[in-house]
Amino acid sequence: xxxxxxxxxxxxxxxxxxxxxxxxxxxxxxxxxxxxxxxxxxxxxxxxxxxxxxxxxxxxxxxxxxxxxxxxxxxxxxxxxxxxxxxxxxxxxxxxxxxxxxxxxxxxxxxxxxxxxxxxxxxxxxxxxxxxxxxxxxxxxxxxxxxxxxxxxxxxxxxxxxxxxxxxxxxxxx
Ligand code: ADP
Numbered sequence: 399x400x401x402x403x404x405x406x407x408x409x410x411x412x413x414x415x416x417x418x419x420x421x422x423x424x425x426x427x428x429x430x431x432x433x434x435x436x437x438x439x440x441x442x443x444x445x446x447x448x449x450x451x452x453x454x455x456x457x458x459x460x461x462x463x464x465x466x467x468x469x470x471x472x473x474x475x476x477x478x479x480x481x482x483x484x485x486x487x488x489x490x491x492x493x494x495x496x497x498x499x500x501x502x503x504x505x506x507x508x509x510x511x512x513x514x515x516x517x518x519x520x521x522x523x524x525x526x527x528x529x530x531x532x533x534x535x536x537x538x539x540x541x542x543x544x545x546x547x548x549x550x551x552x553x554x555x556x557x558x559x560x561x562x563x564x565x566x567x568x569x570x571x572x
Contacts, residue, residue: 403431405487406520409478412437412452413445414558415459416536417549418528422493423460425522427468434485435460437473446537447561449473455558459551479514489518495529537562 406426412419412435419435426433437452447455456471463469474481482490490510492503507519523529531549539546540562550558 405432405434405485406430406489406491407434407436407478407482407485407487408491409436409438409474409481410492411443411445411533412456413443413447413533414452414455414536414550414554416528416531416533417551418493418495418524418531420459420551421524421528422491422522423463423469425524426491427463429520430488430491432467433463433469433491434487435469435471436478436481437471438478439473439475451561455554458553458557477513479510479517482517483514487517489520491520491522494521494523495531 406429408419408423408426410419423433423435435456437449437456439449445452453471453473457464460469460471464471478490490507492507494500494503503519503521507521510517510519527548536546536549536558539549540558543563546558547555
């Protein structure tokens, strides 16, 4: 790995990745040389998709950026700042959708800074159309048979349908 490239870590559950996450990755790609999208294995949330499945979905969604060397996907356990330091990252990027994200993100950013003052956290705002989108809401809509085509890359729709709503094999012919 070249030492002079500015790497940023984008950590999260990505259970599963949505267009909101991808919006943040693409914005970060304008600002940094390399983005490591890092699936956290520590999450307190009980994930639906296994780490391997989440990595697979991310790889499918980010194929062009991965091919160009701009992004990579990985998983990590333990303290995020330790992982970021191992990766030689300059910081962490997180998405801010609304005020409701702010308090938790603010606490995390300051705790991470306390743990390692060299690792900065930057926040990016997605396009407005994704500000109400979360992986949790997406899963609920799929389970109930709703239309998710605006919210995840089309290449992921069959995989997500299969996991969450296997009876609905043909997605939403309108
Ligand atoms: P975590 O469990 O770490 O919050 P998530 O996968 O839910 O993991 O979110 C990872 C990051 O992506 C968080 O910073 C979150 O605010 C951000 N994020 C999630 N959904 C969106 C979205 N629709 N638009 C922008 N950022 C988002």
